[in-house]
Amino acid sequence: MLTSKIAFITGAGSGIGRASCQLLAKEGATVIATDLKSSAAEATVKSLPGTNHVSMGLDVSKDEQVQSIFSNLKAQSKVPSIIINCAGITGDSFLVDATKDVFQRVVDVNLGGTFSVAQNACKALMEAKSPGSIVNVSSIVATMGNVGQCSYGASKAGVVGFTKSLALEMAKYNIRCNAVMPGFTDTPMVQAVPEKVKALILAQIPLQRMAAPEEIAELILFLASDKSSYMTGTAIPISGGLYS
Numbered sequence: 615m616l617t618s619k620i621a622f623i624t625g626a627g628s629g630i631g632r633a634s635c636q637l638l639a640k641e642g643a644t645v646i647a648t649d650l651k652s653s654a655a656e657a658t659v660k661s662l663p664g665t666n667h668v669s670m671g672l673d674v675s676k677d678e679q680v681q682s683i684f685s686n687l688k689a690q691s692k693v694p695s696i697i698i699n700c701a702g703i704t705g706d707s708f709l710v711d712a713t714k715d716v717f718q719r720v721v722d723v724n725l726g727g728t729f730s731v732a733q734n735a736c737k738a739l740m741e742a743k744s745p746g747s748i749v750n751v752s753s754i755v756a757t758m759g760n761v762g763q764c765s766y767g768a769s770k771a772g773v774v775g776f777t778k779s780l781a782l783e784m785a786k787y788n789i790r791c792n793a794v795m796p797g798f799t800d801t802p803m804v805q806a807v808p809e810k811v812k813a814l815i816l817a818q819i820p821l822q823r824m825a826a827p828e829e830i831a832e833l834i835l836f837l838a839s840d841k842s843s844y845m846t847g848t849a850i851p852i853s854g855g856l857y858s
């Protein structure tokens with residue numbers, strides 16, 4: 615059970631982020647659900663069991679917004695000990711058609727956002743001398759690669775390197791840091807993929823289906839909880855057998 619734990623989740627308004635909020639809340643955690651769209655984060659909180667959860671609008675690529683949220687939490691003596699970095703975007707196109715601006719935006723959100731949230735969370739945990747668990751949502755594309763995803767793949771590979779380095783720095787404070795590498799999951803992000811490409815992708819998945827967001831959330835819950843107390847610095851594929 616996660617009773618008495620505060621969980622801070624980005625990208626909480628849909629998909630894997632929302633499913634993680636629901637599972638963590640079911641296990642007793644108090645959830646701080648953040649999303650670029652504050653209304654989506656609010657809808658997630660409305661779907662949770664329990665009453666102490668809060669929602670906030672947050673653009674994780676804006677370091678000053680992340681800092682401001684963590685300083686407000688500190689003022690309320692709230693220290694999240696579970697951090698789920700789930701906020702992510704795609705900017706899919708063939709490299710030859712890509713723009714540097716889109717590449718930069720994808721990296722700023724997926725990798726820069728993970729950096730800012732993890733940095734502020736670690737500072738708060740160290741100051742409170744509290745253990746913690748950070749779970750970063752990477753992607754199977756980090757290691758597999760994918761047509762049309764040079765920007766996204768680079769950002770998610772960056773998340774894996776970031777996770778492993780942070781795990782080494784934080785181990786002595788008992789702050790663990792792991793990554794999950796989901797395959798194709800039934801979320802708004804994957805639903806936006808053209809149907810003909812989706813069919814090509816499905817044909818390559820050994821389990822012959824997309825994941826449900828709840829299946830990814832189960833692994834996130836495990837890594838967030840003390841059940842994984844001896845795990846840090848890992849990046850775990852959860853992809854229905856695709857490039858595992």
Ligand code: CAA
Pocket residue numbers: 704706707708752753754755760761762763766796797798799803804807808810811814815
């Ligand atoms: N494998 C094989 N062929 C592919 C392919 C793939 N993964 N993706 C595209 N192609 C092929 C298309 O079938 C098409 O072939 P034909 O010319 O024979 O029809 C050709 O490449 C051109 O594709 P489009 O017509 O779609 O070209 P476009 O310029 O309009 O768009 C694209 C290109 C933006 C890359 C588009 O194909 C696309 O969005 N692809 C999906 C990319 C993708 O898989 N994104 C995953 C998002 S989910 C996610 O990222 C979550 C996660 O962590 C896994």
